[in-house]
Amino acid sequence: QVQLVESGGGLVQAGGSLRLSCAASGRTFSSYAMGWFRQAPGEEREFVAKISWSGSRTYYADSVKGRFTISRDNAKNTVYLQMNSLKPEDTAVYYCAADDRDGLGSYYADYYRYWGQGTQVTVSS
Numbered sequence: 001q002v003q004l005v006e007s008g009g010g011l012v013q014a015g016g017s018l019r020l021s022c023a024a025s026g027r028t029f030s031s032y033a034m035g036w037f038r039q040a041p042g043e044e045r046e047f048v049a050k051i052s053w054s055g056s057r058t059y060y061a062d063s064v065k066g067r068f069t070i071s072r073d074n075a076k077n078t079v080y081l082q083m084n085s086l087k088p089e090d091t092a093v094y095y096c097a098a099d100d101r102d103g104l105g106s107y108y109a110d111y112y113r114y115w116g117q118g119t120q121v122t123v124s125s
Helices: none
Strands: 004-007 010-013 018-024 033-039 046-051 058-060 068-073 078-083 092-099 119-124
Touching: 004 092, 018 033, 018 092, 018 119, 033 068, 033 078, 046 068, 046 078, 058 068, 078 092
Parallel strands: 010 119
Antiparallel strands: 004 018, 018 078, 033 046, 033 092, 046 058, 068 078, 092 119
C-alpha cells in the first residue's frame, strides 16, 4: 500500500508555471506506475499524464502535450508535474494516483487504486 501527498498548487497568471509534487510513502514506490489527473468543478476527473515505474515511458493528454512534463525520482519517492504556459482552462484540483499491477499505468482513473487528496491549481486570465 502507498500513501500519496500532493503539493505545489496555487494561483498563477495565464502563461505562468507551476510544479506539482506528489510524495509517496512506502518502500516499493519504484514499482508503481503514477498518473496525474485533474477535476474542475462540475466536470469529471480527467487524465493529464502518466509515467511508468522506471520513468522511461510517459504519456500526456492532448490538451497538455508540449506544456506539461511528468517525471519521477524513485530515490525520493516523488513524482512531479511541471506545468508551463498555463491557461485558465487548466484550473482544477490536481490529483496524483498510483498502481503497481503492471508498471505502466492507465489513462483511466478507475484503474488506479491509490490517490492523493488533491491540490488546487487556479490560473487567472
